[in-house]
Amino acid sequence: MSAISREEVAHLAMLARIDLAPAELDRLAGQLGAILDSVATVQQVAGEDVPATSHPMPLTNVTRPDEPRPCLKADEALSGAPEKEQQRFRVPRILQED
């Protein structure tokens, strides 16, 4: 019994911006169902009173002095760009037509 439907996988793939082929949706639904059945056991381990841990070490905020320092030059930052124009990243349109 799969815990996750093909439609749910399609929705998640849309959220994750991965254009999955129909065959991939079928395969992933089965595999993710099996993985989720297995990892669902975490829900039975810790009681209400156990706090969550998000990080292995105690964290404190780190800042640096607000001073200018060397950084990548424009041509270095653009060196891996799929397309560039006038020292800028050239990207596909970001708005829908309608």
Added chain:
Amino acid sequence: MSSATPPADDSRSLTRRTAAELAQMLRTRQVSSVEVVQAHLDRIHGTDPGERGVHAFLHVSADSALATAAAVDRARAAGEQLHPLAGVPVAVKDVMTTRGMPTTCGSRILDGWIPPYDATVVRNLRDARMPILGKTNMDEFAMGSSTEHSAFGPTRNPWDLDRIPGGSGGGSAAALAAFQAPLATGSDTGGSIRQPAAVTGTVGVKPTYGGVSRYGLVALASSLDQAGPCGRTVLDTALLHEVMAGHDPLDSTSLTDDVPDVVGAARNRDVAGLRIGVIRELSGDGCQPGVRARFDEATALLVEAGATLVDVECPSFTAALAAYYLILPSEASSNLAKFDAMRYGLRVRPEKVVDPTAEQVMAATRAAGFGDEVKRRIILGTYALSSGYYDAYYGSAQKVRTLIQRDFARAFENADVLVSPTAPTTAFRLGEKLEDPLAMYLNDVATIPANLAGVPAMSIPAGIADEDDLPVGFQILAPARADDRLYHVGAALETLLEVRRGGPLLDRAPEISSASVAR
């Protein structure tokens, strides 16, 4: 330490030298760095390519390695004060950015990308003037336990070319086991340094979280990722650890402590009085018989040397795998969102769409650029973080993380170090677990708890399993910030095992030559 010094032109024996020996030979000018680097490049060219080649490297940087070596030789001739490892070559896992040298993370989405900056770890290697031989193969974005998820084809295990070298850092481990490099870097999110070390008969260390900078280490799961050293001996690994580690202002989770004296610890072979905790949950029936046998023999040797064994229970460890496979995909789905086809890397235009939007280009690029395992984990993480499921999955997993930390804290009250087999089995066959993600994940059962808790851990070779003649790994874990204890116990056990065996484990590995890989 080895006895006779080979003639300088004996390149085969140069590649079999430890990094410590090479450093000594360079210092006393018995050999030049150019000769050492050339010997390793020859070895790579002889054993890496071909139908059945080891394929440890995705990129070999022969020219820049030789240029660094020549500069070191000139500096040494001029009497300059150099770092002890100056001129000793190193291989770099392809998850660390290298300025001017390709960095792919084993993914098609980064094929051809040349980063404009160095990872801090790479900067540290360059500052020590260690020639970089190239970039080593890995599971795509470090997701996997076999290196089969590399978009550029798997790495083969030098012990048996039909078997996996572990993962995700299978390239670095195989390069060491095939004598292509004396040292290599790795990154360990759930065992990616230690499990490859175990199945290739080499040494690997995941330092305390924050002990080595993550700047320029392409992130998989930021709260779990830790860069670390790989070597063939405990002392070599300690020497590289010292170069890689230290506070980095560019990584906000970098520890500000001094680096523990790992090299000093690797020279201390006295374990008398040490309390060694055997983790019951990881050392029992789940292991292959030969893994269990070598593990039990190794602990017995430590007892003979004066250590005390303590039976330790860590009940929450049985839930570690499930918690990890929720936390890791959740963090990964967020980290990998940056591969959006806009600023660097692959850009694929969707077919049959006239004038596509940026979102459509991003979705088409990620469909073409990511492999199956990466897609699986991104979608799993997106699910675990989505509203309605967050508390049940991600939230519950974070609570398990607390319980695992508590288990470690309790265990270290009664033991100086903890031990277990590194992996439940020896190297499996290429293809064997590729279609069964859950079976693949089980390889990480013993290595994951250290990442969830941030504690340091090491794998050293324990011997060879009787049933398949393949290497077995022995894992040592220490409290956070006590990485030196790993090296202390690891070096002691390494010596005890070598005395008993009559030499290093890798002397037992089958010889690989250009003839064997060409078949």
